[in-house]
Amino acid sequence: DTLRVKFKTMATDETGSLLVKLSGLKENTAYALHLINEKGAVVKAFENVYKEGSQHRFYNLPAGNYTLRLVDDQDRNGKFSPASYLKHIQAEPVYYYPNPVKIPNGWDVETEWKVK
Numbered sequence: 394d395t396l397r398v399k400f401k402t403m404a405t406d407e408t409g410s411l412l413v414k415l416s417g418l419k420e421n422t423a424y425a426l427h428l429i430n431e432k433g434a435v436v437k438a439f440e441n442v443y444k445e446g447s448q449h450r451f452y453n454l455p456a457g458n459y460t461l462r463l464v465d466d467q468d469r470n471g472k473f474s475p476a477s478y479l480k481h482i483q484a485e486p487v488y489y490y491p492n493p494v495k496i497p498n499g500w501d502v503e504t505e506w507k508v509k
Contacts, residue, residue, distance in 0.1 A: 413506060455494040
């Protein structure tokens, strides 16, 4: 018995990376940082982001436009929790980076985000 699997990896010049520098975070609050592709799907995420001035790098990203979303993760589950009328719970606050982030092939992109 033989099992054969074919797969292809992308070359480093076919991908890019993104460094996000966060500021303006509230103290003693957990956040979840999501990178969203053009189709609206979460590509990669960082959970339990706590520190003011923290830096997070997303590696091996296919070229394209991305959106950044920051969730004020009040229940610390690493994702957005919607409101519940029956439980008297409001939705977690969500912040979006104001501009799309373009990642070209072979580039390392840096962006600073002051959360308001």
